[in-house]
Amino acid sequence: DVKVTQSSRYLVKRTGEKVFLECVQDMDHENMFWYRQDPGLGLRLIYFSYDVKMKEKGDIPEGYSVSREKKERFSLILESASTNQTSMYLCASTVGGLSGNTIYFGEGSWLTVV
Amino acid sequence: EDKVVQSPLSLVVHEGDTVTLNCSYEVTNFRSLLWYKQEKKAPTFLFMLTSSGIEKKSGRLSSILDKKELFSILNITATQTGDSAIYLCAVVLGSGNTGKLIFGQGTTLQVKP
Numbered sequence: 001d002v003k004v005t006q007s008s009r010y011l012v013k014r015t016g017e018k019v020f021l022e023c024v025q026d027m028d029h030e031n032m033f034w035y036r037q038d039p040g041l042g043l044r045l046i047y048f049s050y051d052v053k054m055k056e057k058g059d060i061p062e063g064y065s066v067s068r069e070k071k072e073r074f075s076l077i078l079e080s081a082s083t084n085q086t087s088m089y090l091c092a093s094t095v096g097g098l099s100g101n102t103i104y105f106g107e108g109s110w111l112t113v114v
Numbered sequence: 115e116d117k118v119v120q121s122p123l124s125l126v127v128h129e130g131d132t133v134t135l136n137c138s139y140e141v142t143n144f145r146s147l148l149w150y151k152q153e154k155k156a157p158t159f160l161f162m163l164t165s166s167g168i169e170k171k172s173g174r175l176s177s178i179l180d181k182k183e184l185f186s187i188l189n190i191t192a193t194q195t196g197d198s199a200i201y202l203c204a205v206v207l208g209s210g211n212t213g214k215l216i217f218g219q220g221t222t223l224q225v226k227p
Contacts, residue, residue: 033215040123042202042219050213059216090156092215103215105156
């Protein structure tokens with residue numbers, strides 16, 4: 001049973017378009033994360049949130065923003081997509097306290113910017 | 115800057131070989147270290163390590179943490195083709211109910227028949 005849902009699995013967008021990637025979890029988790037994964041670079045943290053309306057920059061926030069209006073939903077926004085944002089985007093959520101074996105991942109969103 | 119570094123970045127072995135994957139870290143406010151296996155989809159959890167010197171074991175996989183030298187290793191014995199995957203190391207930082215989870219670059223393991 002899927003607990004973290006990334007609704008857009010495969011997207012193709014044009015340079016300059018605004019892109020929304022949605023992540024929804026049904027486990028009442030406090031912490032949510034957005035990563036991008038590129039070959040040889042692992043998962044790089046873009047933004048994370050530990051509560052509604054709270055957000056923290058990760059290691060590569062440039063070109064991205066996030067929104068967390070409700071506890072279950074954490075949205076990643078590309079204000080003006082660029083080709084170097086072509087990547088696989090992975091959402092994760094976990095309980096407060098970040099117990100390692102209770103981190104759940106979405107299935108990933110593959111974004112191609114042309 | 116918090117950093118997690120894995121080595122090697124890629125590895126090709128034959129079935130039956132034993133492999134050792136490395137993960138070193140330089141972070142503030144360390145809480146735990148995690149190992150994941152990823153095969154073309156979301157990572158799957160392998161181990162969580164919080165204390166030095168205590169080996170975690172699951173079948174042919176084992177892992178240990180050294181908090182003094184700031185590294186962990188993941189061992190896979192008698193490798194099989196099904197072990198081919200990306201192995202990710204991650205560190206949990208922070209205290210209380212807030213925190214951060216950062217990953218290394220991953221080690222891509224290919225096991226040949």
